Amino acid sequence: MIKILGRANSVNVQKVMWCVAELGLAVERSDLGGAFGGNDQPDYLAQNPNGRIPTLVDGDHVQWESNAIVRYLCDRYGSAPWQPDTPQRRGLAGQWMDWYATTMHPPMTTLFWQLVRTPEDKRDAAAISTAHAECSRLWAILDRHLGDRAFILGDEPSMADIPLGCSAYRWHCMDFERPDLPSLKAWWQRLSDRTAYREHVMLPIT
C-alpha cells in the first residue's frame, strides 16, 4: 500500500492526501514532523535528506516534494480530469502549481507563521502588512483567471487546483480583512463542496 509520511495539519501533506482521496487510492499515512518529530532521524533522512514532510513511499519508489508527488500520483494512477489529458493542459497545470510554490507560498507562509504560530506580542506588523498586500495582489491574479471558469483548467477540477486550493483555505480562514474577490471565493466554495477537500484540507489551522 502507498505510504505517506507526514502530519495531517501540514499544508504540503494536505495536497497529497487530498489528491489520493480524489483518485480513490488506499494509503497509509504516518504522523511525522512538527510535534510528532521523527523527521530528524537517520531512517527518515535516508528517505528524505531535507528532513521535511511529506515523503511518499510507493513500493520501492520513494519521493519527496509535495507538488512533484501530486504530479507522480496523477501520472501513475490518475486519469482526466485530475491528470490533464493533453501536453498543453499539463503545461498549464504545472504553471499554476509552480506559481503557487515559487510565488504564492512565500508570502502565505509569512502570514501563517506570523498569525498562527507567533504569539500576538511577538508579531512583526510590517512583515504581516507586506505579506498581506502581496497575497492580495496574487489572489487577485487568480480571481481574474477564474472569472470565466469553474476550476483552474476549466469546467472540472484537476491537479492544478490542488496546491492553490490548499492555500485558499488558509487565506479564507485566517483572521484579517480580505479584498473582495468573488470568482476566487466561488472557486473556493466549489472546492469546499468536495468531500475529499473537507476531510483532508479543511482541518483546524494550527
Ligand SMILES: N[C@@H](CCC(=O)N[C@@H](CS)C(=O)NCC(=O)O)C(=O)O
Ligand atoms: N517544498 C517542500 C516543503 C516541505 C516542507 O517545508 N514541509 C514542512 C511542513 S508544511 C515541514 O516539513 N516542516 C517541518 C516539520 O513539520 O517538522 C514540499 O512541498 O514538500
